[in-house]
Each structure stands twice: as structure tokens, then as C-alpha cells.
Amino acid sequence: MIRFDHVTFQYEKALSPALSDIDLTINEGEFVAVVGHNGSGKSTLAKHVNGLLLPTQGTVTVCGMETSNEDVLLNIRQKVGMAFQNPDNQLVTTIVEEDVAFGPENLGIDPNEIRTRVDEALASVGMTEYASFAVHHLSGGQKQRIAIAGILALKPQILVLDEASAMLDPNGRAELLETVHKLHKEGMTILMVTQYMEETTGCDRIVVMNRGKVVLDGKPEEVFQHTDLLFESNLVPPETVSVRDALRSMGYALSDKAMTAEQLAEELCPLLSII
Numbered sequence: 001m002i003r004f005d006h007v008t009f010q011y012e013k014a015l016s017p018a019l020s021d022i023d024l025t026i027n028e029g030e031f032v033a034v035v036g037h038n039g040s041g042k043s044t045l046a047k048h049v050n051g052l053l054l055p056t057q058g059t060v061t062v063c064g065m066e067t068s069n070e071d072v073l074l075n076i077r078q079k080v081g082m083a084f085q086n087p088d089n090q091l092v093t094t095i096v097e098e099d100v101a102f103g104p105e106n107l108g109i110d111p112n113e114i115r116t117r118v119d120e121a122l123a124s125v126g127m128t129e130y131a132s133f134a135v136h137h138l139s140g141g142q143k144q145r146i147a148i149a150g151i152l153a154l155k156p157q158i159l160v161l162d163e164a165s166a167m168l169d170p171n172g173r174a175e176l177l178e179t180v181h182k183l184h185k186e187g188m189t190i191l192m193v194t195q196y197m198e199e200t201t202g203c204d205r206i207v208v209m210n211r212g213k214v215v216l217d218g219k220p221e222e223v224f225q226h227t228d229l230l231f232e233s234n235l236v237p238p239e240t241v242s243v244r245d246a247l248r249s250m251g252y253a254l255s256d257k258a259m260t261a262e263q264l265a266e267e268l269c270p271l272l273s274i275i
């Protein structure tokens, strides 16, 4: 669904490329997390998916359309919804349902169709009962879910989140992550850039970036076996994975699948003779 073919990107006047020779395929319905320290190229990568940036070398193809082809750029942007860090910058009106309707209204969509889309989008992010609320009364997590509802009302097939949870408190982050997982289960293809490793354990794949390159790309259980490479990329594996590895070195036979606290507890309890 998304294909990066030998993509290199250099910002004007930058000394080194922000992306170098990226080869990446994201299949329909996949949930891919992108992690990497500050400046590793995550946002630059995300902005290539909807043609906000175009490769200096190589090609990016979305649903079979090349982003460098101006004739299909609008088409690509209808397929790719983008959510960013600051929810306040993404909300444009004062009332929740007006905000969700804003995008479709701008496209001149029929009012009845807009009503249906707004209701569906609010239901999708679990915010139906807030339809007539003032946006400024919402928490950060709720605002971010409204921003995503606004994207959903445009009926994209791909959702790209660029550190959308970064400004949220732990509750807001959990709400947002749950919403994204629900959208994924409903069939949405997701590319989620995050600085929180804990958020990646439930994804289909993790892409680890360092200095504009993809250094690891695999299932969470595979990626978290390469703690050396993660540390080299200035990343710390989720605490639960570190605990698991420490327990393993003490002789507990825990599997690679144990990555969350729940999974860890499930495998550990039978091994503890005192329980």
C-alpha cells in the first residue's frame, strides 16, 4: 500500500541527507510503528507518505500512485490522513461536531452525507456524546481523538500519526492508542511515529530509524531481541522487555512473546513455585 523505493531526501542546505536509501513496504491493513531518536528522520519519512515532501532520489508510491506525479497528488492526500503532535493546531472550529465536519464541508460533500460521516467518525473514536461540546473543554487526549475523527470523516485508507501522543498525559496516550488499535482492527493501514517504545509492543511491525536509515524492521518480538542495536540507536527497549531479559538471565524460561506486563505475568506465574 505504501512503498519507499531507495528513497533519499536532503533538505536544502543540509550537510547530510535526512533519509538515505530507504527501502520500505507497508502492506494494506498493517500497523507499523516507527521509532528513532530525535533527528533520525521519522517526520521526514512521514511527510513523504502524502507527498508533503518529495524524494531527492528514489520513489514513494501510495496505492500504486507515485507521489512525484502532480496529477495524482490530491488523490494520494485523500487516501492518507495525517495526525500531528499538537491537537490545538489541528482543530479549527469551536464545537466538536463542526470541527469534524470541517474537512468534508470544504470538499463540498452533500450535507446528509456529512452528517453520516461525522456521526460515524465520532463513534469510531468513542466521542459521540461530546458532539456538541466546546472543543476547549476537552482534555488533550479527547482533542487528539477529535482531530482523528476529522481525518476519518474524509474517509482515508491510511492513517499516519507523527508523535500524536507526545503532548498527552498517560491517560490521553492510552485513549489514543486504544483508538488507533480499534481503527486498525476495522481495516485501516496505520503508520505511527512514536517516541514511546511501550506503545509499539502491540503493533504488527516496528521500524527503527537511526541517522536517516532503517536499522531494524520486524515484528516487535524480533526487534526487541536486538537490544544492542536499539541502544546504539539511542533507544531504550520497553521496561517490560528489560525486566523479561533480566529474569531470563536469572534462569526463568520466558518466551520472546512476553512483552507487556500482562504477557510477562502470565508466563512468569506458572514458573514461580511460591504461587
Ligand SMILES: Nc1ncnc2c1ncn2[C@@H]1O[C@H](COP(=O)(O)OP(=O)(O)O)[C@@H](O)[C@H]1O
Pocket: 011, 012, 014, 018, 036, 037, 038, 039, 040, 041, 042, 043, 044, 045
Ligand atoms: N525543514 C528542515 N530544514 C533542514 N533540515 C531539517 C528540516 N527538518 C528536519 N531537518 C533535519 O533533518 C533530520 C531529520 O529530521 P526529522 O525528520 O524531523 O527527525 P525526527 O522526526 O526523527 O526527529 C534532522 O537532522 C533535522 O535537523
Ligand SMILES: [Mg+2]
Pocket: 042, 043, 044, 163
Ligand atoms: Mg519528528
